[in-house]
Amino acid sequence: MRRLSFAAAAAGILAVTAASAAFAATPNAVKIVASPTGLKYTQKVVRAHPGRIKITFVNPSALKHDVNVEKGETELGKSKTITKGTTTFYVTLKAGKYNFYCSVPGHEDAGMHGTLVVS
Numbered sequence: 590m591r592r593l594s595f596a597a598a599a600a601g602i603l604a605v606t607a608a609s610a611a612f613a614a615t616p617n618a619v620k621i622v623a624s625p626t627g628l629k630y631t632q633k634v635v636r637a638h639p640g641r642i643k644i645t646f647v648n649p650s651a652l653k654h655d656v657n658v659e660k661g662e663t664e665l666g667k668s669k670t671i672t673k674g675t676t677t678f679y680v681t682l683k684a685g686k687y688n689f690y691c692s693v694p695g696h697e698d699a700g701m702h703g704t705l706v707v708s
């Protein structure tokens with residue numbers, strides 16, 4: 590009985606160590622940057638891991654832009670609309686492909702969108 594509980598405790602410690610090492614090794618964050626001049630982002634595809642994802646949006650332009658994350662027509666998260674600055678927001682996503690786009694009227698249609706791949 591004593592040996593069994595020691596083994597269980599050791600296994601528990603190993604599991605916790607492995608989990609925290611994996612967490613530390615993969616900061617789950619993406620950066621999306623608006624073009625300084627055009628109606629587009631400088632990334633077409635960004636990648637993250639399932640779970641809570643930090644999205645940093647950088648807009649060097651004087652034009653208003655934002656970042657919205659959606660799956661189909663379901664909105665999953667969005668940044669503030671900013672000019673010449675940086676903002677962050679969080680989304681929690683399962684594995685899959687998501688769209689990101691700018692919700693300022695006309696921008697998405699002009700090409701301001703991309704794909705977020707979560708795997």
Ligand SMILES: [Cu+2]
Binds near residue numbers: 653655692693696701
């Ligand atoms: Cu925009």
